Amino acid sequence: MLGIGISRASFTGVALAMLATTGFAYAKDATMSHIQKAQFGHTPDGKAVEIYTLTNKGGLEARVMTYGATLVSLKAPDRSGHLADIVLGFDSLEPYVTGVPYYGATIGRYANRIANGRFTLDGVSYQLPKNDGPNSLHGGDKGFDKRVWTAQSVEAKNGPELKLTYVSADGEEGYPGQLTIHVTYQLRNDNALSIEYQATTTKPTPVNFTNHSYFNLSGDFNRDILHDVLMINADKFTPVNATLIPTGELRPVAGTPFDFRKPTVIGARINDDNEQLHYAHGYDDNWVLVKTHPNAMSTAAVLSDPETGRVVEVRTTEPGIQFYTGNFQDGKPAGKGSVYKYRTGLTLETQHFPDSPNQPSFPSTILRSGHPFVSHTEFIFRTEK
Ligand code: GLA
Numbered sequence: 001m002l003g004i005g006i007s008r009a010s011f012t013g014v015a016l017a018m019l020a021t022t023g024f025a026y027a028k029d030a031t032m033s034h035i036q037k038a039q040f041g042h043t044p045d046g047k048a049v050e051i052y053t054l055t056n057k058g059g060l061e062a063r064v065m066t067y068g069a070t071l072v073s074l075k076a077p078d079r080s081g082h083l084a085d086i087v088l089g090f091d092s093l094e095p096y097v098t099g100v101p102y103y104g105a106t107i108g109r110y111a112n113r114i115a116n117g118r119f120t121l122d123g124v125s126y127q128l129p130k131n132d133g134p135n136s137l138h139g140g141d142k143g144f145d146k147r148v149w150t151a152q153s154v155e156a157k158n159g160p161e162l163k164l165t166y167v168s169a170d171g172e173e174g175y176p177g178q179l180t181i182h183v184t185y186q187l188r189n190d191n192a193l194s195i196e197y198q199a200t201t202t203k204p205t206p207v208n209f210t211n212h213s214y215f216n217l218s219g220d221f222n223r224d225i226l227h228d229v230l231m232i233n234a235d236k237f238t239p240v241n242a243t244l245i246p247t248g249e250l251r252p253v254a255g256t257p258f259d260f261r262k263p264t265v266i267g268a269r270i271n272d273d274n275e276q277l278h279y280a281h282g283y284d285d286n287w288v289l290v291k292t293h294p295n296a297m298s299t300a301a302v303l304s305d306p307e308t309g310r311v312v313e314v315r316t317t318e319p320g321i322q323f324y325t326g327n328f329q330d331g332k333p334a335g336k337g338s339v340y341k342y343r344t345g346l347t348l349e350t351q352h353f354p355d356s357p358n359q360p361s362f363p364s365t366i367l368r369s370g371h372p373f374v375s376h377t378e379f380i381f382r383t384e385k
């Protein structure tokens with residue numbers, strides 16, 4: 001265990017010897033992989049919220065708070081080594097508590113939409129809150145993004161790690177079974193942010209977890225994301241109806257604005273006359289990832305910003321990814337010194353397909369007791385010329 005508020009170095013005997021002889025430069029180096037804890041505020045009902053700063057040996061820094069197990073900031077270098085925050089978020093707790101756009105949050109019990117907030121499991125029907133038109137979105141009125149989690153920092157050789165836990169009561173937001181979920185963030189020394197989800201339940205329940213970070217690789221939150229270049233490793237996607245519920249079809253991307261098999265500028269086709277783009281006012285769809293076997297860890301997407309050279313590769317064990325271009329961002333509320341206008345961030349939400357509990361042909365999202373759930377996603381950062 002890492003001490004609370006104490007930086008813990010991981011360095012070799014050689015580095016130690018050099019530290020003894022060369023002083024500050026190596027002392028600085030030696031403290032580069034560590035975790036620090038601080039207070040971030042209180043929820044309206046008086047619960048303390050903490051924020052943990054994870055720093056890896058390369059100087060990448062991720063801040064994660066216990067409210068919503070939320071990634072608040074993530075600093076990564078550009079091609080000249082300049083670090084900048086590349087995820088949208090806020091400097092204080094209040095906007096996270098009062099706003100609803102899920103910035104950086106862990107989403108559950110069911111990420112994305114369930115049609116009419118209703119599903120039937122083992123012959124019993126369940127009604128969930130309808131918080132998105134006729135549908136239930138991102139776990140209901142008070143999903144995992146609006147809960148205070150407990151956190152434990154973990155010593156790990158390959159980078160600082162933070163394990164967050166939440167116990168969701170049987171019946172919470174209409175879902176059956178007491179669900180215990182652990183989300184572990186690790187900022188690996190090879191410049192990857194790894195997010196692992198583990199869960200167990202006391203009764204069968206649908207589960208679907210994701211992280212809802214809005215990326216803007218430029219680090220300049222006054223710029224939109226339309227000039228960034230995206231590859232999605234998918235040859236099909238799940239088209240939706242007007243309320244953004246999948247129709248059940250797995251539609252080939254070939255010949256559509258949804259074909260990102262080759263790296264493509266995001267803004268190139270976003271305003272095409274296309275029913276799916278009209279429904280969501282831009283991209284907001286689930287792509288069916290190419291997999292060698294269903295739970296294989298494989299590349300889902302690669303996003304790059306030509307101006308700064310920053311690149312992020314997303315790898316996951318999940319079968320799908322929701323690519324959303326911030327179509328509902330409206331400039332409110334403001335964060336980190338910027339106003340988040342239309343399309344200043346994009347999400348790459350690894351997930352099972354939306355509305356799976358009502359779609360028998362989609363991979364199952366039903367978790368049963370005695371069968372622990374595990375899912376893993378990693379965001380790998382690098383630069384290109
Ligand atoms: C997901 C959904 C979007 C939207 C955002 C949150 O990405 O697919 O439709 O609800 O979350 O604003």
